[in-house]
Amino acid sequence: xxxxLLTHGAGGNRNAPxxxxxxxxxxxxxxxxxxxxxxxxxxHGSPHPSHAAEDRAGLKExxxxxxxxxDGPIYIGGVSYxxxxxxxxxxxxxxxxxxxxxxxxxxxxPGKPDQLRTAHLPNIRTPALFMHGTRxxxxxxxxxxxxxxxxxxxxxxxxxxxxxHDLKGxxxxxxxxxxxxxx
Numbered sequence: 001x002x003x004x005l006l007t008h009g010a011g012g013n014r015n016a017p018x019x020x021x022x023x024x025x026x027x028x029x030x031x032x033x034x035x036x037x038x039x040x041x042x043x044h045g046s047p048h049p050s051h052a053a054e055d056r057a058g059l060k061e062x063x064x065x066x067x068x069x070x071d072g073p074i075y076i077g078g079v080s081y082x083x084x085x086x087x088x089x090x091x092x093x094x095x096x097x098x099x100x101x102x103x104x105x106x107x108x109x110p111g112k113p114d115q116l117r118t119a120h121l122p123n124i125r126t127p128a129l130f131m132h133g134t135r136x137x138x139x140x141x142x143x144x145x146x147x148x149x150x151x152x153x154x155x156x157x158x159x160x161x162x163x164x165h166d167l168k169g170x171x172x173x174x175x176x177x178x179x180x181x182x183x
Contacts, residue, residue, distance in 0.1 A: 002182075003030040003066050004075045004101065005059065007082030010046045013039050018079055018103065021171035026178065030070075034062055036082060047081060056089040063096055075182065077101030077129075080138065080165065084117060091123035099182050100128040100153075103174065104165045107139030107147055121150040128155045129181045131174050133163030156181050 004026065008016045014033040023031040037058040038047035047055065059076065066074055076086045076097045083102040090100050108115045128151065132144055139147075141159045148155050158177045160170045167174070 001030050001072045003070060003072060005032050005034055005062055007034045007036055007078035009080035009082055018167055022174050025171040025175035052085060055085045059086060059089050073098035075099040075101055079103045080106045087124060088120050090126045091120040094125050097126060100126050101178060102128060102130045104132060104136055104167055105130055107143055110137035118147045118150055121147060124151045124153050126153055128153055129177060130157040131160055131177060133160045133165060133167055135162060135164045138165055
């Protein structure tokens with residue numbers, strides 16, 4: 001059975017409505033909703049950049065534990081910050097997982113398109129599916145298309161019409177795109 005390790009954004013946790021909805025929509029796929037280490041330490045507040053490596057280490061530990069329990073493909077990803085940390089881990093650990101699901105990738109801080117978060121993208125060799133709202137202030141579809149071209153991996157960007165950073169209501173589309181892309 002396929003497994004998806006899915007994590008939250010900077011302000012959320014494993015019970016974020018989008019994560020719960022994606023888990024329900026992905027029937028037949030084992031979805032593990034995971035609280036990143038920063039969230040395990042504090043129930044509220046944003047992660048501090050100096051602790052991002054700990055969040056990636058926690059993700060890696062979870063993937064290794066999942067690998068020991070099963071023999072199917074393992075995918076990793078998350079919303080915003082969780083997706084970014086997942087992508088950074090995959091850039092460092094090329095053979096760790098079979099695919100990457102990035103929901104609302106935070107390409108840059110809102111209103112600061114000159115502060116791109118793309119340095120690691122050329123190192124990603126794992127197939128990556130991006131789901132991104134057309135009204136997301138963390139990057140436009142055009143900006144994301146340009147960034148994705150930096151990646152040598154097989155990629156797909158699925159714009160979610162009229163959606164913001166929360167991708168509210170997009171779980172069925174996410175599930176469908178996930179199944180199609182990683183089939």
